[in-house]
Amino acid sequence: MSAPYFDECSTLNIPSDLKHAINLLEQFTGETADLNIININIGLTCCAVISVEGMASSQLMAELIFQPLTDFAKKDNTSADSVWKFLTEESLMTSDRQIVTEYGKLLELLFSGFAAVITDGIGKACVLGIQGFEKRAVSLPESEQTVGGAHDSFNEALRVNMSLVRRRLKTPSLRFQLLQVGKLSRTDVCLAYIEGRADPQILDTTKQKLMSIELDTIFSSGYIIPFVDDSYDRSIFSAAMTTERPDNACAALNEGRILIMIDGTPGCVVLPTLFSDNFRTMDDYCEKTFYTAFSRIIKYFSFILAIGLPGLYAALVMFHPEVFPLKLLLNLAAAEEATPYPPVVEMTVLILLFEIMREAGVRLPKAVGGAVSIVGGLIIGDAAVKSGMISQPLLIVVGITATASFVLPSLYPAISVLRIVFILAGGLGGLYGIAIAAVILAADINAVDQYGISYTSPLSPLREHGLRDVFARSSFGELAKRRTSLP
Numbered sequence: 001m002s003a004p005y006f007d008e009c010s011t012l013n014i015p016s017d018l019k020h021a022i023n024l025l026e027q028f029t030g031e032t033a034d035l036n037i038i039n040i041n042i043g044l045t046c047c048a049v050i051s052v053e054g055m056a057s058s059q060l061m062a063e064l065i066f067q068p069l070t071d072f073a074k075k076d077n078t079s080a081d082s083v084w085k086f087l088t089e090e091s092l093m094t095s096d097r098q099i100v101t102e103y104g105k106l107l108e109l110l111f112s113g114f115a116a117v118i119t120d121g122i123g124k125a126c127v128l129g130i131q132g133f134e135k136r137a138v139s140l141p142e143s144e145q146t147v148g149g150a151h152d153s154f155n156e157a158l159r160v161n162m163s164l165v166r167r168r169l170k171t172p173s174l175r176f177q178l179l180q181v182g183k184l185s186r187t188d189v190c191l192a193y194i195e196g197r198a199d200p201q202i203l204d205t206t207k208q209k210l211m212s213i214e215l216d217t218i219f220s221s222g223y224i225i226p227f228v229d230d231s232y233d234r235s236i237f238s239a240a241m242t243t244e245r246p247d248n249a250c251a252a253l254n255e256g257r258i259l260i261m262i263d264g265t266p267g268c269v270v271l272p273t274l275f276s277d278n279f280r281t282m283d284d285y286c287e288k289t290f291y292t293a294f295s296r297i298i299k300y301f302s303f304i305l306a307i308g309l310p311g312l313y314a315a316l317v318m319f320h321p322e323v324f325p326l327k328l329l330l331n332l333a334a335a336e337e338a339t340p341y342p343p344v345v346e347m348t349v350l351i352l353l354f355e356i357m358r359e360a361g362v363r364l365p366k367a368v369g370g371a372v373s374i375v376g377g378l379i380i381g382d383a384a385v386k387s388g389m390i391s392q393p394l395l396i397v398v399g400i401t402a403t404a405s406f407v408l409p410s411l412y413p414a415i416s417v418l419r420i421v422f423i424l425a426g427g428l429g430g431l432y433g434i435a436i437a438a439v440i441l442a443a444d445i446n447a448v449d450q451y452g453i454s455y456t457s458p459l460s461p462l463r464e465h466g467l468r469d470v471f472a473r474s475s476f477g478e479l480a481k482r483r484t485s486l487p
Contacts, residue, residue, distance in 0.1 A: 012102065012103050013102055013103075013123065014100070014102070014106065016122060018046050018047070021048075022037060022118070025107075029107070034053040034054065035052060035110075036053055037049075040069065042069060042072060042083050045078055045079060045120060045121075047118065049065060049115060049116070050110060050118065051114075051116070051130075052110050054133060055111065055131065055133045056113050056130050056131065056132055057130050059132070060132060061115055064093045065093060065115060068093060072086050080119050087119070087126040088126055094129050098126075099126060099127075108180070109127045110127075111186070112131070112188070114127045114130070116128075131159075135160065136155045136156055136266075138152050138155055138160065140152075141244050143409050144281070147283055149245070149247055149283060150282070152246060153246070153267075154267050158261055158264075162176055164246040165249060165250055174193075174195075175192070175195055177207070179191065179211065181211075181218050183216045184217055185217040185218055187219075187262060187264065188262075188263040189260060191203070191259070192249075192253065192260075192268075193253065193257075193258045193259070194254065194256070197254065197255070197256040198257070199256065201451075202258060202271070202272070206228055206271060210224070212227070221242050221260070224260060225240045228269070228271060231447065231455075235444050235447055236418065237275070237411075237448050237455065239271075239455055240269050240450070242267050243267060243270060248270075249268050251282075257272065258270075272451055272453050274453075274455060274457055275445060276458075276469075276470045278408055278411050280469070284473055285473070296472065298407070299407055302407040302408065303407075303408055305400065305401060306401055307415055307418045307419055307422055308422050310397055311419075311426030311427070314347055314426040317332060318343055318344065318427060318430065319430030331393070335391035335393055339388055339389065343427065346391065346394055347394060347423050347427070348420065350394065350395070350398045351419060358402075405419070418441065421437060422437050458470065
């Protein structure tokens with residue numbers, strides 16, 4: 001059935017005649033093979049139990065629907081009204097029970113794992129939540145590993161993700177708002193926030209942006225972020241960050257942020273986010289303050305290394321060799337003299353080869369992906385140096401750069417592109433080119449904002465109380481005074 005046809009019929013009421021109601025349901029679904037319709041007679045009343053195969057639990061259906069109806073059928077009064085009253089008022093089949101009168105809502109719930117009971121002569125459906133679709137168990141985080149933090153992560157089931165947040169925040173101020181986005185997929189999207197902490201205007205604006213999405217399908221957070229991030233097309237950085245860790249998500253809620261959780265996505269979107277959020281991990285709050293400060297300085301230094309070291313090396317070798325000590329300069333000159341290409345070309349080719357091997361390691365099965373990327377890098381790097389295609393110092397620089405880029409996985413897409421930009425700037429303009437690229441990068445970071453909140457806050461504009469958790473971490477007593485990280 002096409003989408004326009006369904007939109008026309010979605011508000012059609014369920015007729016009181018059971019046979020006509022079932023015929024319309026089959027017509028709307030095109031008699032799809034996974035729609036199960038079981039006709040049963042309860043005394044003199046005809047009923048139909050409807051479910052979608054693989055979405056509802058067969059065991060729960062037998063225990064919570066079939067068994068109670070079978071016991072009720074033994075009574076003398078089994079009229080349509082008495083059966084309907086039993087389903088809606090006198091039984092405790094499930095905790096999630098809804099009365100539906102329209103086909104649009106009925107099909108939406110059926111495809112979400114509910115089972116519906118339609119009674120002849122009533123013109124309504126009693127829909128019961130007995131979801132039983134397969135889902136992945138809560139497992140270890142894949143991309144946000146920690147030593148001292150929790151070792152659970154979001155999975156693809158929205159209700160499970162909501163429970164992981166609720167388990168950590170037992171306050172009644174925690175709110176969940178369910179929306180449906182996508183014309184065809186009708187994907188459940190949940191807005192999570194803490195009443196009194198989150199800005200109501202930001203919440204309303206985010207909700208309006210989600211409801212205005214005109215996509216047919218929503219399969220991941222990447223479908224949502226371009227619509228809720230105002231600077232998505234203007235900057236290489238994003239003011240919306242994703243996390244797969246429930247503890248990080250709860251920490252963001254406590255700071256006045258908003259979470260967007262999407263059914264079928266193992267993670268959530270945090271709005272709005274700041275540039276400094278990329279340098280914070282849950283381990284920072286499990287260690288002493290001095291080590292947290294040291295760790296964050298290492299992260300900021302790694303960001304600078306990952307972006308600027310290859311370009312700086314190319315600039316110094318090609319335009320400013322006088323900065324090197326004489327002995328090191330002679331070694332570098334000998335190494336570069338043995339290679340046929342200028343350093344900027346070697347560096348660019350080597351970085352691209354590294355990205356190819358990294359991509360191969362990510363896409364291949366986990367059992368062989370790591371081995372392929374490591375062995376491939378060693379073999380190709382060693383062979384390239386021995387053949388004279390690249391110099392050994394350059395290989396060391398690329399290795400340091402690659403290692404530094406893995407320190408900040410959330411910024412890796414931006415780092416991988418900026419690294420090439422700085423190589424070209426340093427290779428073509430020397431330190432002057434590096435300076436121009438750095439200024440443009442700083443301007444790009446400062447240009448990002450979301451809901452009027454600067455991406456570089458609390459540095460620009462300067463907010464002293466926000467600096468307690470940027471380059472170092474203050475004591476928990478000091479952090480407790482800061483109710484939110486947003487202006």
